[in-house]
Amino acid sequence: MGAAALVLAFSALILTASNASAEPVDFGKGGGKTETGGSNKDGIYAAARIQYSGSVAKGGDTGNVTSSDINWTPPPCWYAPYLGAKDFKKEMSKHIEGQLNTPGMGGTAGSALGETKRHYEDGYGWSGSPGYKDYNVENDGKGMFWAGVENPDEPDPLKRSSCTDLPFWVENGEAPPPEHEEAIKPEMLAALAYQHMELPDTKVTLAPEANTKVNLPTWAWLDKAVFDEVEATAALNVPGFNIQATTTARPVSLKLEPGTKDAETYPASGECVINADKSIGEPYAKGKADQTPPCGLKYLRSSGDGTYKLQATITWEIDWTGTGGAGGDLPNGTFGNEQAVTVQEVQAVNR
Numbered sequence: 001m002g003a004a005a006l007v008l009a010f011s012a013l014i015l016t017a018s019n020a021s022a023e024p025v026d027f028g029k030g031g032g033k034t035e036t037g038g039s040n041k042d043g044i045y046a047a048a049r050i051q052y053s054g055s056v057a058k059g060g061d062t063g064n065v066t067s068s069d070i071n072w073t074p075p076p077c078w079y080a081p082y083l084g085a086k087d088f089k090k091e092m093s094k095h096i097e098g099q100l101n102t103p104g105m106g107g108t109a110g111s112a113l114g115e116t117k118r119h120y121e122d123g124y125g126w127s128g129s130p131g132y133k134d135y136n137v138e139n140d141g142k143g144m145f146w147a148g149v150e151n152p153d154e155p156d157p158l159k160r161s162s163c164t165d166l167p168f169w170v171e172n173g174e175a176p177p178p179e180h181e182e183a184i185k186p187e188m189l190a191a192l193a194y195q196h197m198e199l200p201d202t203k204v205t206l207a208p209e210a211n212t213k214v215n216l217p218t219w220a221w222l223d224k225a226v227f228d229e230v231e232a233t234a235a236l237n238v239p240g241f242n243i244q245a246t247t248t249a250r251p252v253s254l255k256l257e258p259g260t261k262d263a264e265t266y267p268a269s270g271e272c273v274i275n276a277d278k279s280i281g282e283p284y285a286k287g288k289a290d291q292t293p294p295c296g297l298k299y300l301r302s303s304g305d306g307t308y309k310l311q312a313t314i315t316w317e318i319d320w321t322g323t324g325g326a327g328g329d330l331p332n333g334t335f336g337n338e339q340a341v342t343v344q345e346v347q348a349v350n351r
Contacts, residue, residue, distance in 0.1 A: 050189065054232040054246070056196040062153050063197040063232070065249070068315070069331035074191040075151060076159035079176065079183045081238045082147035082167060089135035092120060092167070119166065128179050129166065136169055143171040144240060146183065153195060172240030184236060186322030190245035190330065193234040194318060197247060199335040202227060204254065204312040207284035211342045214302055217266070218341075219293040220256060220312070221281030227251050228278070230316075245322030249333055253315045254280045254295065259308035259341070262301035266293050299343040307340040 057063045067073075083091060096117050099105060105113070118124035118131070125131035136145075148163030163182050170176050176183035206212075207219045229251070235244035254272045256265050272280050272295035281295030299308065313336030321327040 049236075050192060051235045051237065052193065052196050052232065053235070054193075055198050055200075055230045056193070056232045057198045060196070062195055064199055064335050065194060065197050065316070065318075065333035066335065067194075067331045067333055072331045074153075074195040075182065075188045076154035076156065077148055077150050077161065077163035077182060078188055079146045079163055079165065079168075079180050080149050080236060081144040081170070081241050083145050084239075085135055085137045085140035085143075085145065085169075088145040088167065089120075089137055092135065093117075096120075116166070128177070129168070132169065139169075139171075143169055143174070144238065146170050146176060146180070148182075149184075151192070170241075184243070186243050186245040186324065186326045187320070187328065189234040189236065189243060190247050190320035190322060190328075193232040193245060193247040193320070194330055194333070196234070197230065197232040197249060197333070199230055199249060199314070199316065199333070201337060202314065203337060203339065204256075204310075205283070206310075206339070206341070210340065211344060212299060213344050213346055214299055217291075217293050217296055217298045219281065219284035219288075219296045220254075220272070221283050221295060222254060222279060222314075223283075224278040227280065227314075243323040245320050245326075247318060247320045247330065249316040249318045251278075251280075251314050252317050252332075255313045255315065255336075256295070256297055257311040257313070258297050258299065259310050259338075260299070260301065260303075262299065263308075264298045264300065266296045266298075270297075299341075301343070302345040303341070303343040307342050310339045310341045311336050312339060313337075 052060065082088065096113060100110065100113050100117075115124065119129075120132050120135050123131035123133045136143075145167045146169075147167040148161075148165065150160045150163075152160075154160040165180055168177060168180065202222060204220050204222060208216070212218045230249045231246055233244060233246045236242070237244075252274050256270045256272065258265065274280055282293065284293070297310075313334050316333045316335070318330040318333050319328065320330060
C-alpha cells in the first residue's frame with residue numbers, strides 16, 4: 001500500500017476528529033488564543049494552540065493590517081505537537097477501529113486503514129516514515145506525536161486542509177524531520193502574528209479641522225506621540241517544545257486620498273514621508289496661510305450638502321525576530337481611516 005493511500009485514510013480520520021477546544025483531542029483548529037497542555041497518569045498531552053499577545057485583535061480574530069504584497073499569505077496549515085504516545089494511542093486507535101467497523105468500509109479505503117493501523121501498532125513503515133511499535137508508548141513522556149493543524153482564518157478550504165501527513169513522532173528538544181516542511185517554526189509564527197496584528201486607529205490632525213474652504217490649503221500631520229511602532233507576538237508552548245516570534249510594525253509614510261478628483265495633494269503623490277523626529281507633516285501655525293503645507297491637500301470644489309471622505313492610509317514597515325535568533329522582513333502593511341471633510345464655497349484665508 002502506498003503512502004498516498006495512507007494519507008487518504010488519515011484524511012478520513014481527521015474529518016471525524018473532535019473539534020472541542022477544551023479537550024486535547026483536536027486535530028484541527030490552530031487559531032485559538034490559548035493552549036491546553038499538561039500531564040496526567042496517561043502521559044504528556046497538549047492541544048497545540050497558539051497564544052497571541054501584544055497589539056492583536058480581540059477574541060483571536062484577524063487584525064486590520066493589509067499586506068502590500070498581494071501574493072503573500074500566512075500559512076494555511078502547519079504541523080504542531082498533538083499528543084503524547086499514550087493519549088495518541090487512545091485517540092488514534094479509537095478512530096481507526098471506528099472507521100474499520102463502519103458498514104461498507106472496504107476496498108482501497110479499508111486496506112489503507114488497515115495499513116495505517118499496522119504503521120502505528122506493528123512498526124510498518126516506508127522511506128521517510130518509520131513505523132511504530134504499540135504507538136511508541138514505551139517513549140511516552142519523551143516526545144510528542146505531531147499532526148496537521150488548520151489555520152481557521154484561511155478562506156480556501158483546500159489549502160486549509162492540505163497538511164495531511166500522518167502524525168509523526170518528535171523527541172523532546174529535537175527538530176521535526178525535514179521532510180515535514182510545514183512543521184511549525186518561528187517564521188510561521190511571525191506570519192501568524194502579522195495576520196492577527198491590530199494597528200492603532202490613528203486620526204490625522206487637519207487644519208482647518210473638519211470644515212475647510214475651496215482653494216484653501218488644508219494642513220495634515222501626525223504627532224510622534226501617537227504614531228509609534230507596534231508589536232504582536234505569537235507563541236507555541238507545549239511540553240518539550242517552546243517557540244515564539246514577535247512581529248514589529250514601524251510607521252513610515254502617510255498617504256492622503258481626498259475622496260474626490262476635484263482636489264490636489266501635497267506632495268503631488270499624496271504620500272507624506274516620516275520626519276526625522278518620527279512625526280509626519282507639520283502642524284499649522286498662524287502666519288502660514290500663504291505657505292504650501294509639506295503634507296496636506298486642497299479641495300477645488302464644494303462638497304455641497306454632503307462631505308468628502310478623506311482616506312488617510314499609513315504604511316508600516318514590518319519585520320520579526322524569534323526563537324534562536326531568527327528574524328527577517330515581512331511585506332509592508334497598510335491601514336487606513338476615513339474622515340469626513342466639509343468643503344464650503346466661501347473664499348477665505350486661514351490666519
